[in-house]
Amino acid sequence: MLTQLQTKRLITARSLADKFNVTTRTIYRDIKTLEQAGVPILTEEGKGYTLMEGYKMPPVMFSESQANALILAEQLVLKNKDASFIRDYTEAIDKVKAVLRQSEKEKANLLADRTRFEQNINRERNSNNISQVQYALTNFYLMSIDYINENNKTSNRIVEPFALISTTENWLLIAWCRLRNAFRYFRLDRITKMKVLPEKFEQHKMTLQEYFDKFY
Structure with missing residues (x-):
């Protein structure tokens, strides 16, 4: 739930309930639990919940399957024709790899090395905007x-x-x-x-x- 609160400026109890397939009553209870644990959650009446500006969560850890999905997406991005998009995404993936455990990092690097989409490396880049x-x-x-x-x-x-x-x-x-x-x-x-x-x-x-x- 903390991850979901960080993804948007405002998020409603209904959208959280739909995301986790629970009732809004459960969401209200969980929000209260997080508040009691010291998480600065602000409520905007009629709009939803938001985290207090400046609050930082501990580094997010990725599961092996989540990391693999991001590595696979990187190979798709390499097919793109915009150089700046490729640069920004690959730099972001490097940061993802940096927070992986060593064993997961080795698996991610192996997957990146062993995954290719046809003609995805040497395609012409026709924009950089x-x-x-x-x-x-x-x-x-x-x-x-x-x-x-x-x-x-x-x-x-x-x-x-x-x-x-x-x-x-x-x-x-x-x-x-x-x-x-x-x-x-x-x-x-x-x-x-x-x-x-x-x-x-x-x-x-x-x-x-x-x-x-x-x-x-």
């Missing part, structure tokens, strides 16, 4: 991009990043384009220059599914 885009998207910063369209014409756009979509060949950025005054798709491999601007924009109040329902 995902890390910057993710940062701008989650912090609501405007971005300035130089973009080459399908007619090979370059234009500068100021965009409000909204979502990222992975296709079989490319990453697509969905963003509000201030030049066109509308949402547009941008292939990351066609962005020749990118800069995260210090100016913030107002968050678009819809989910990705709501975007699809509205525009498609």
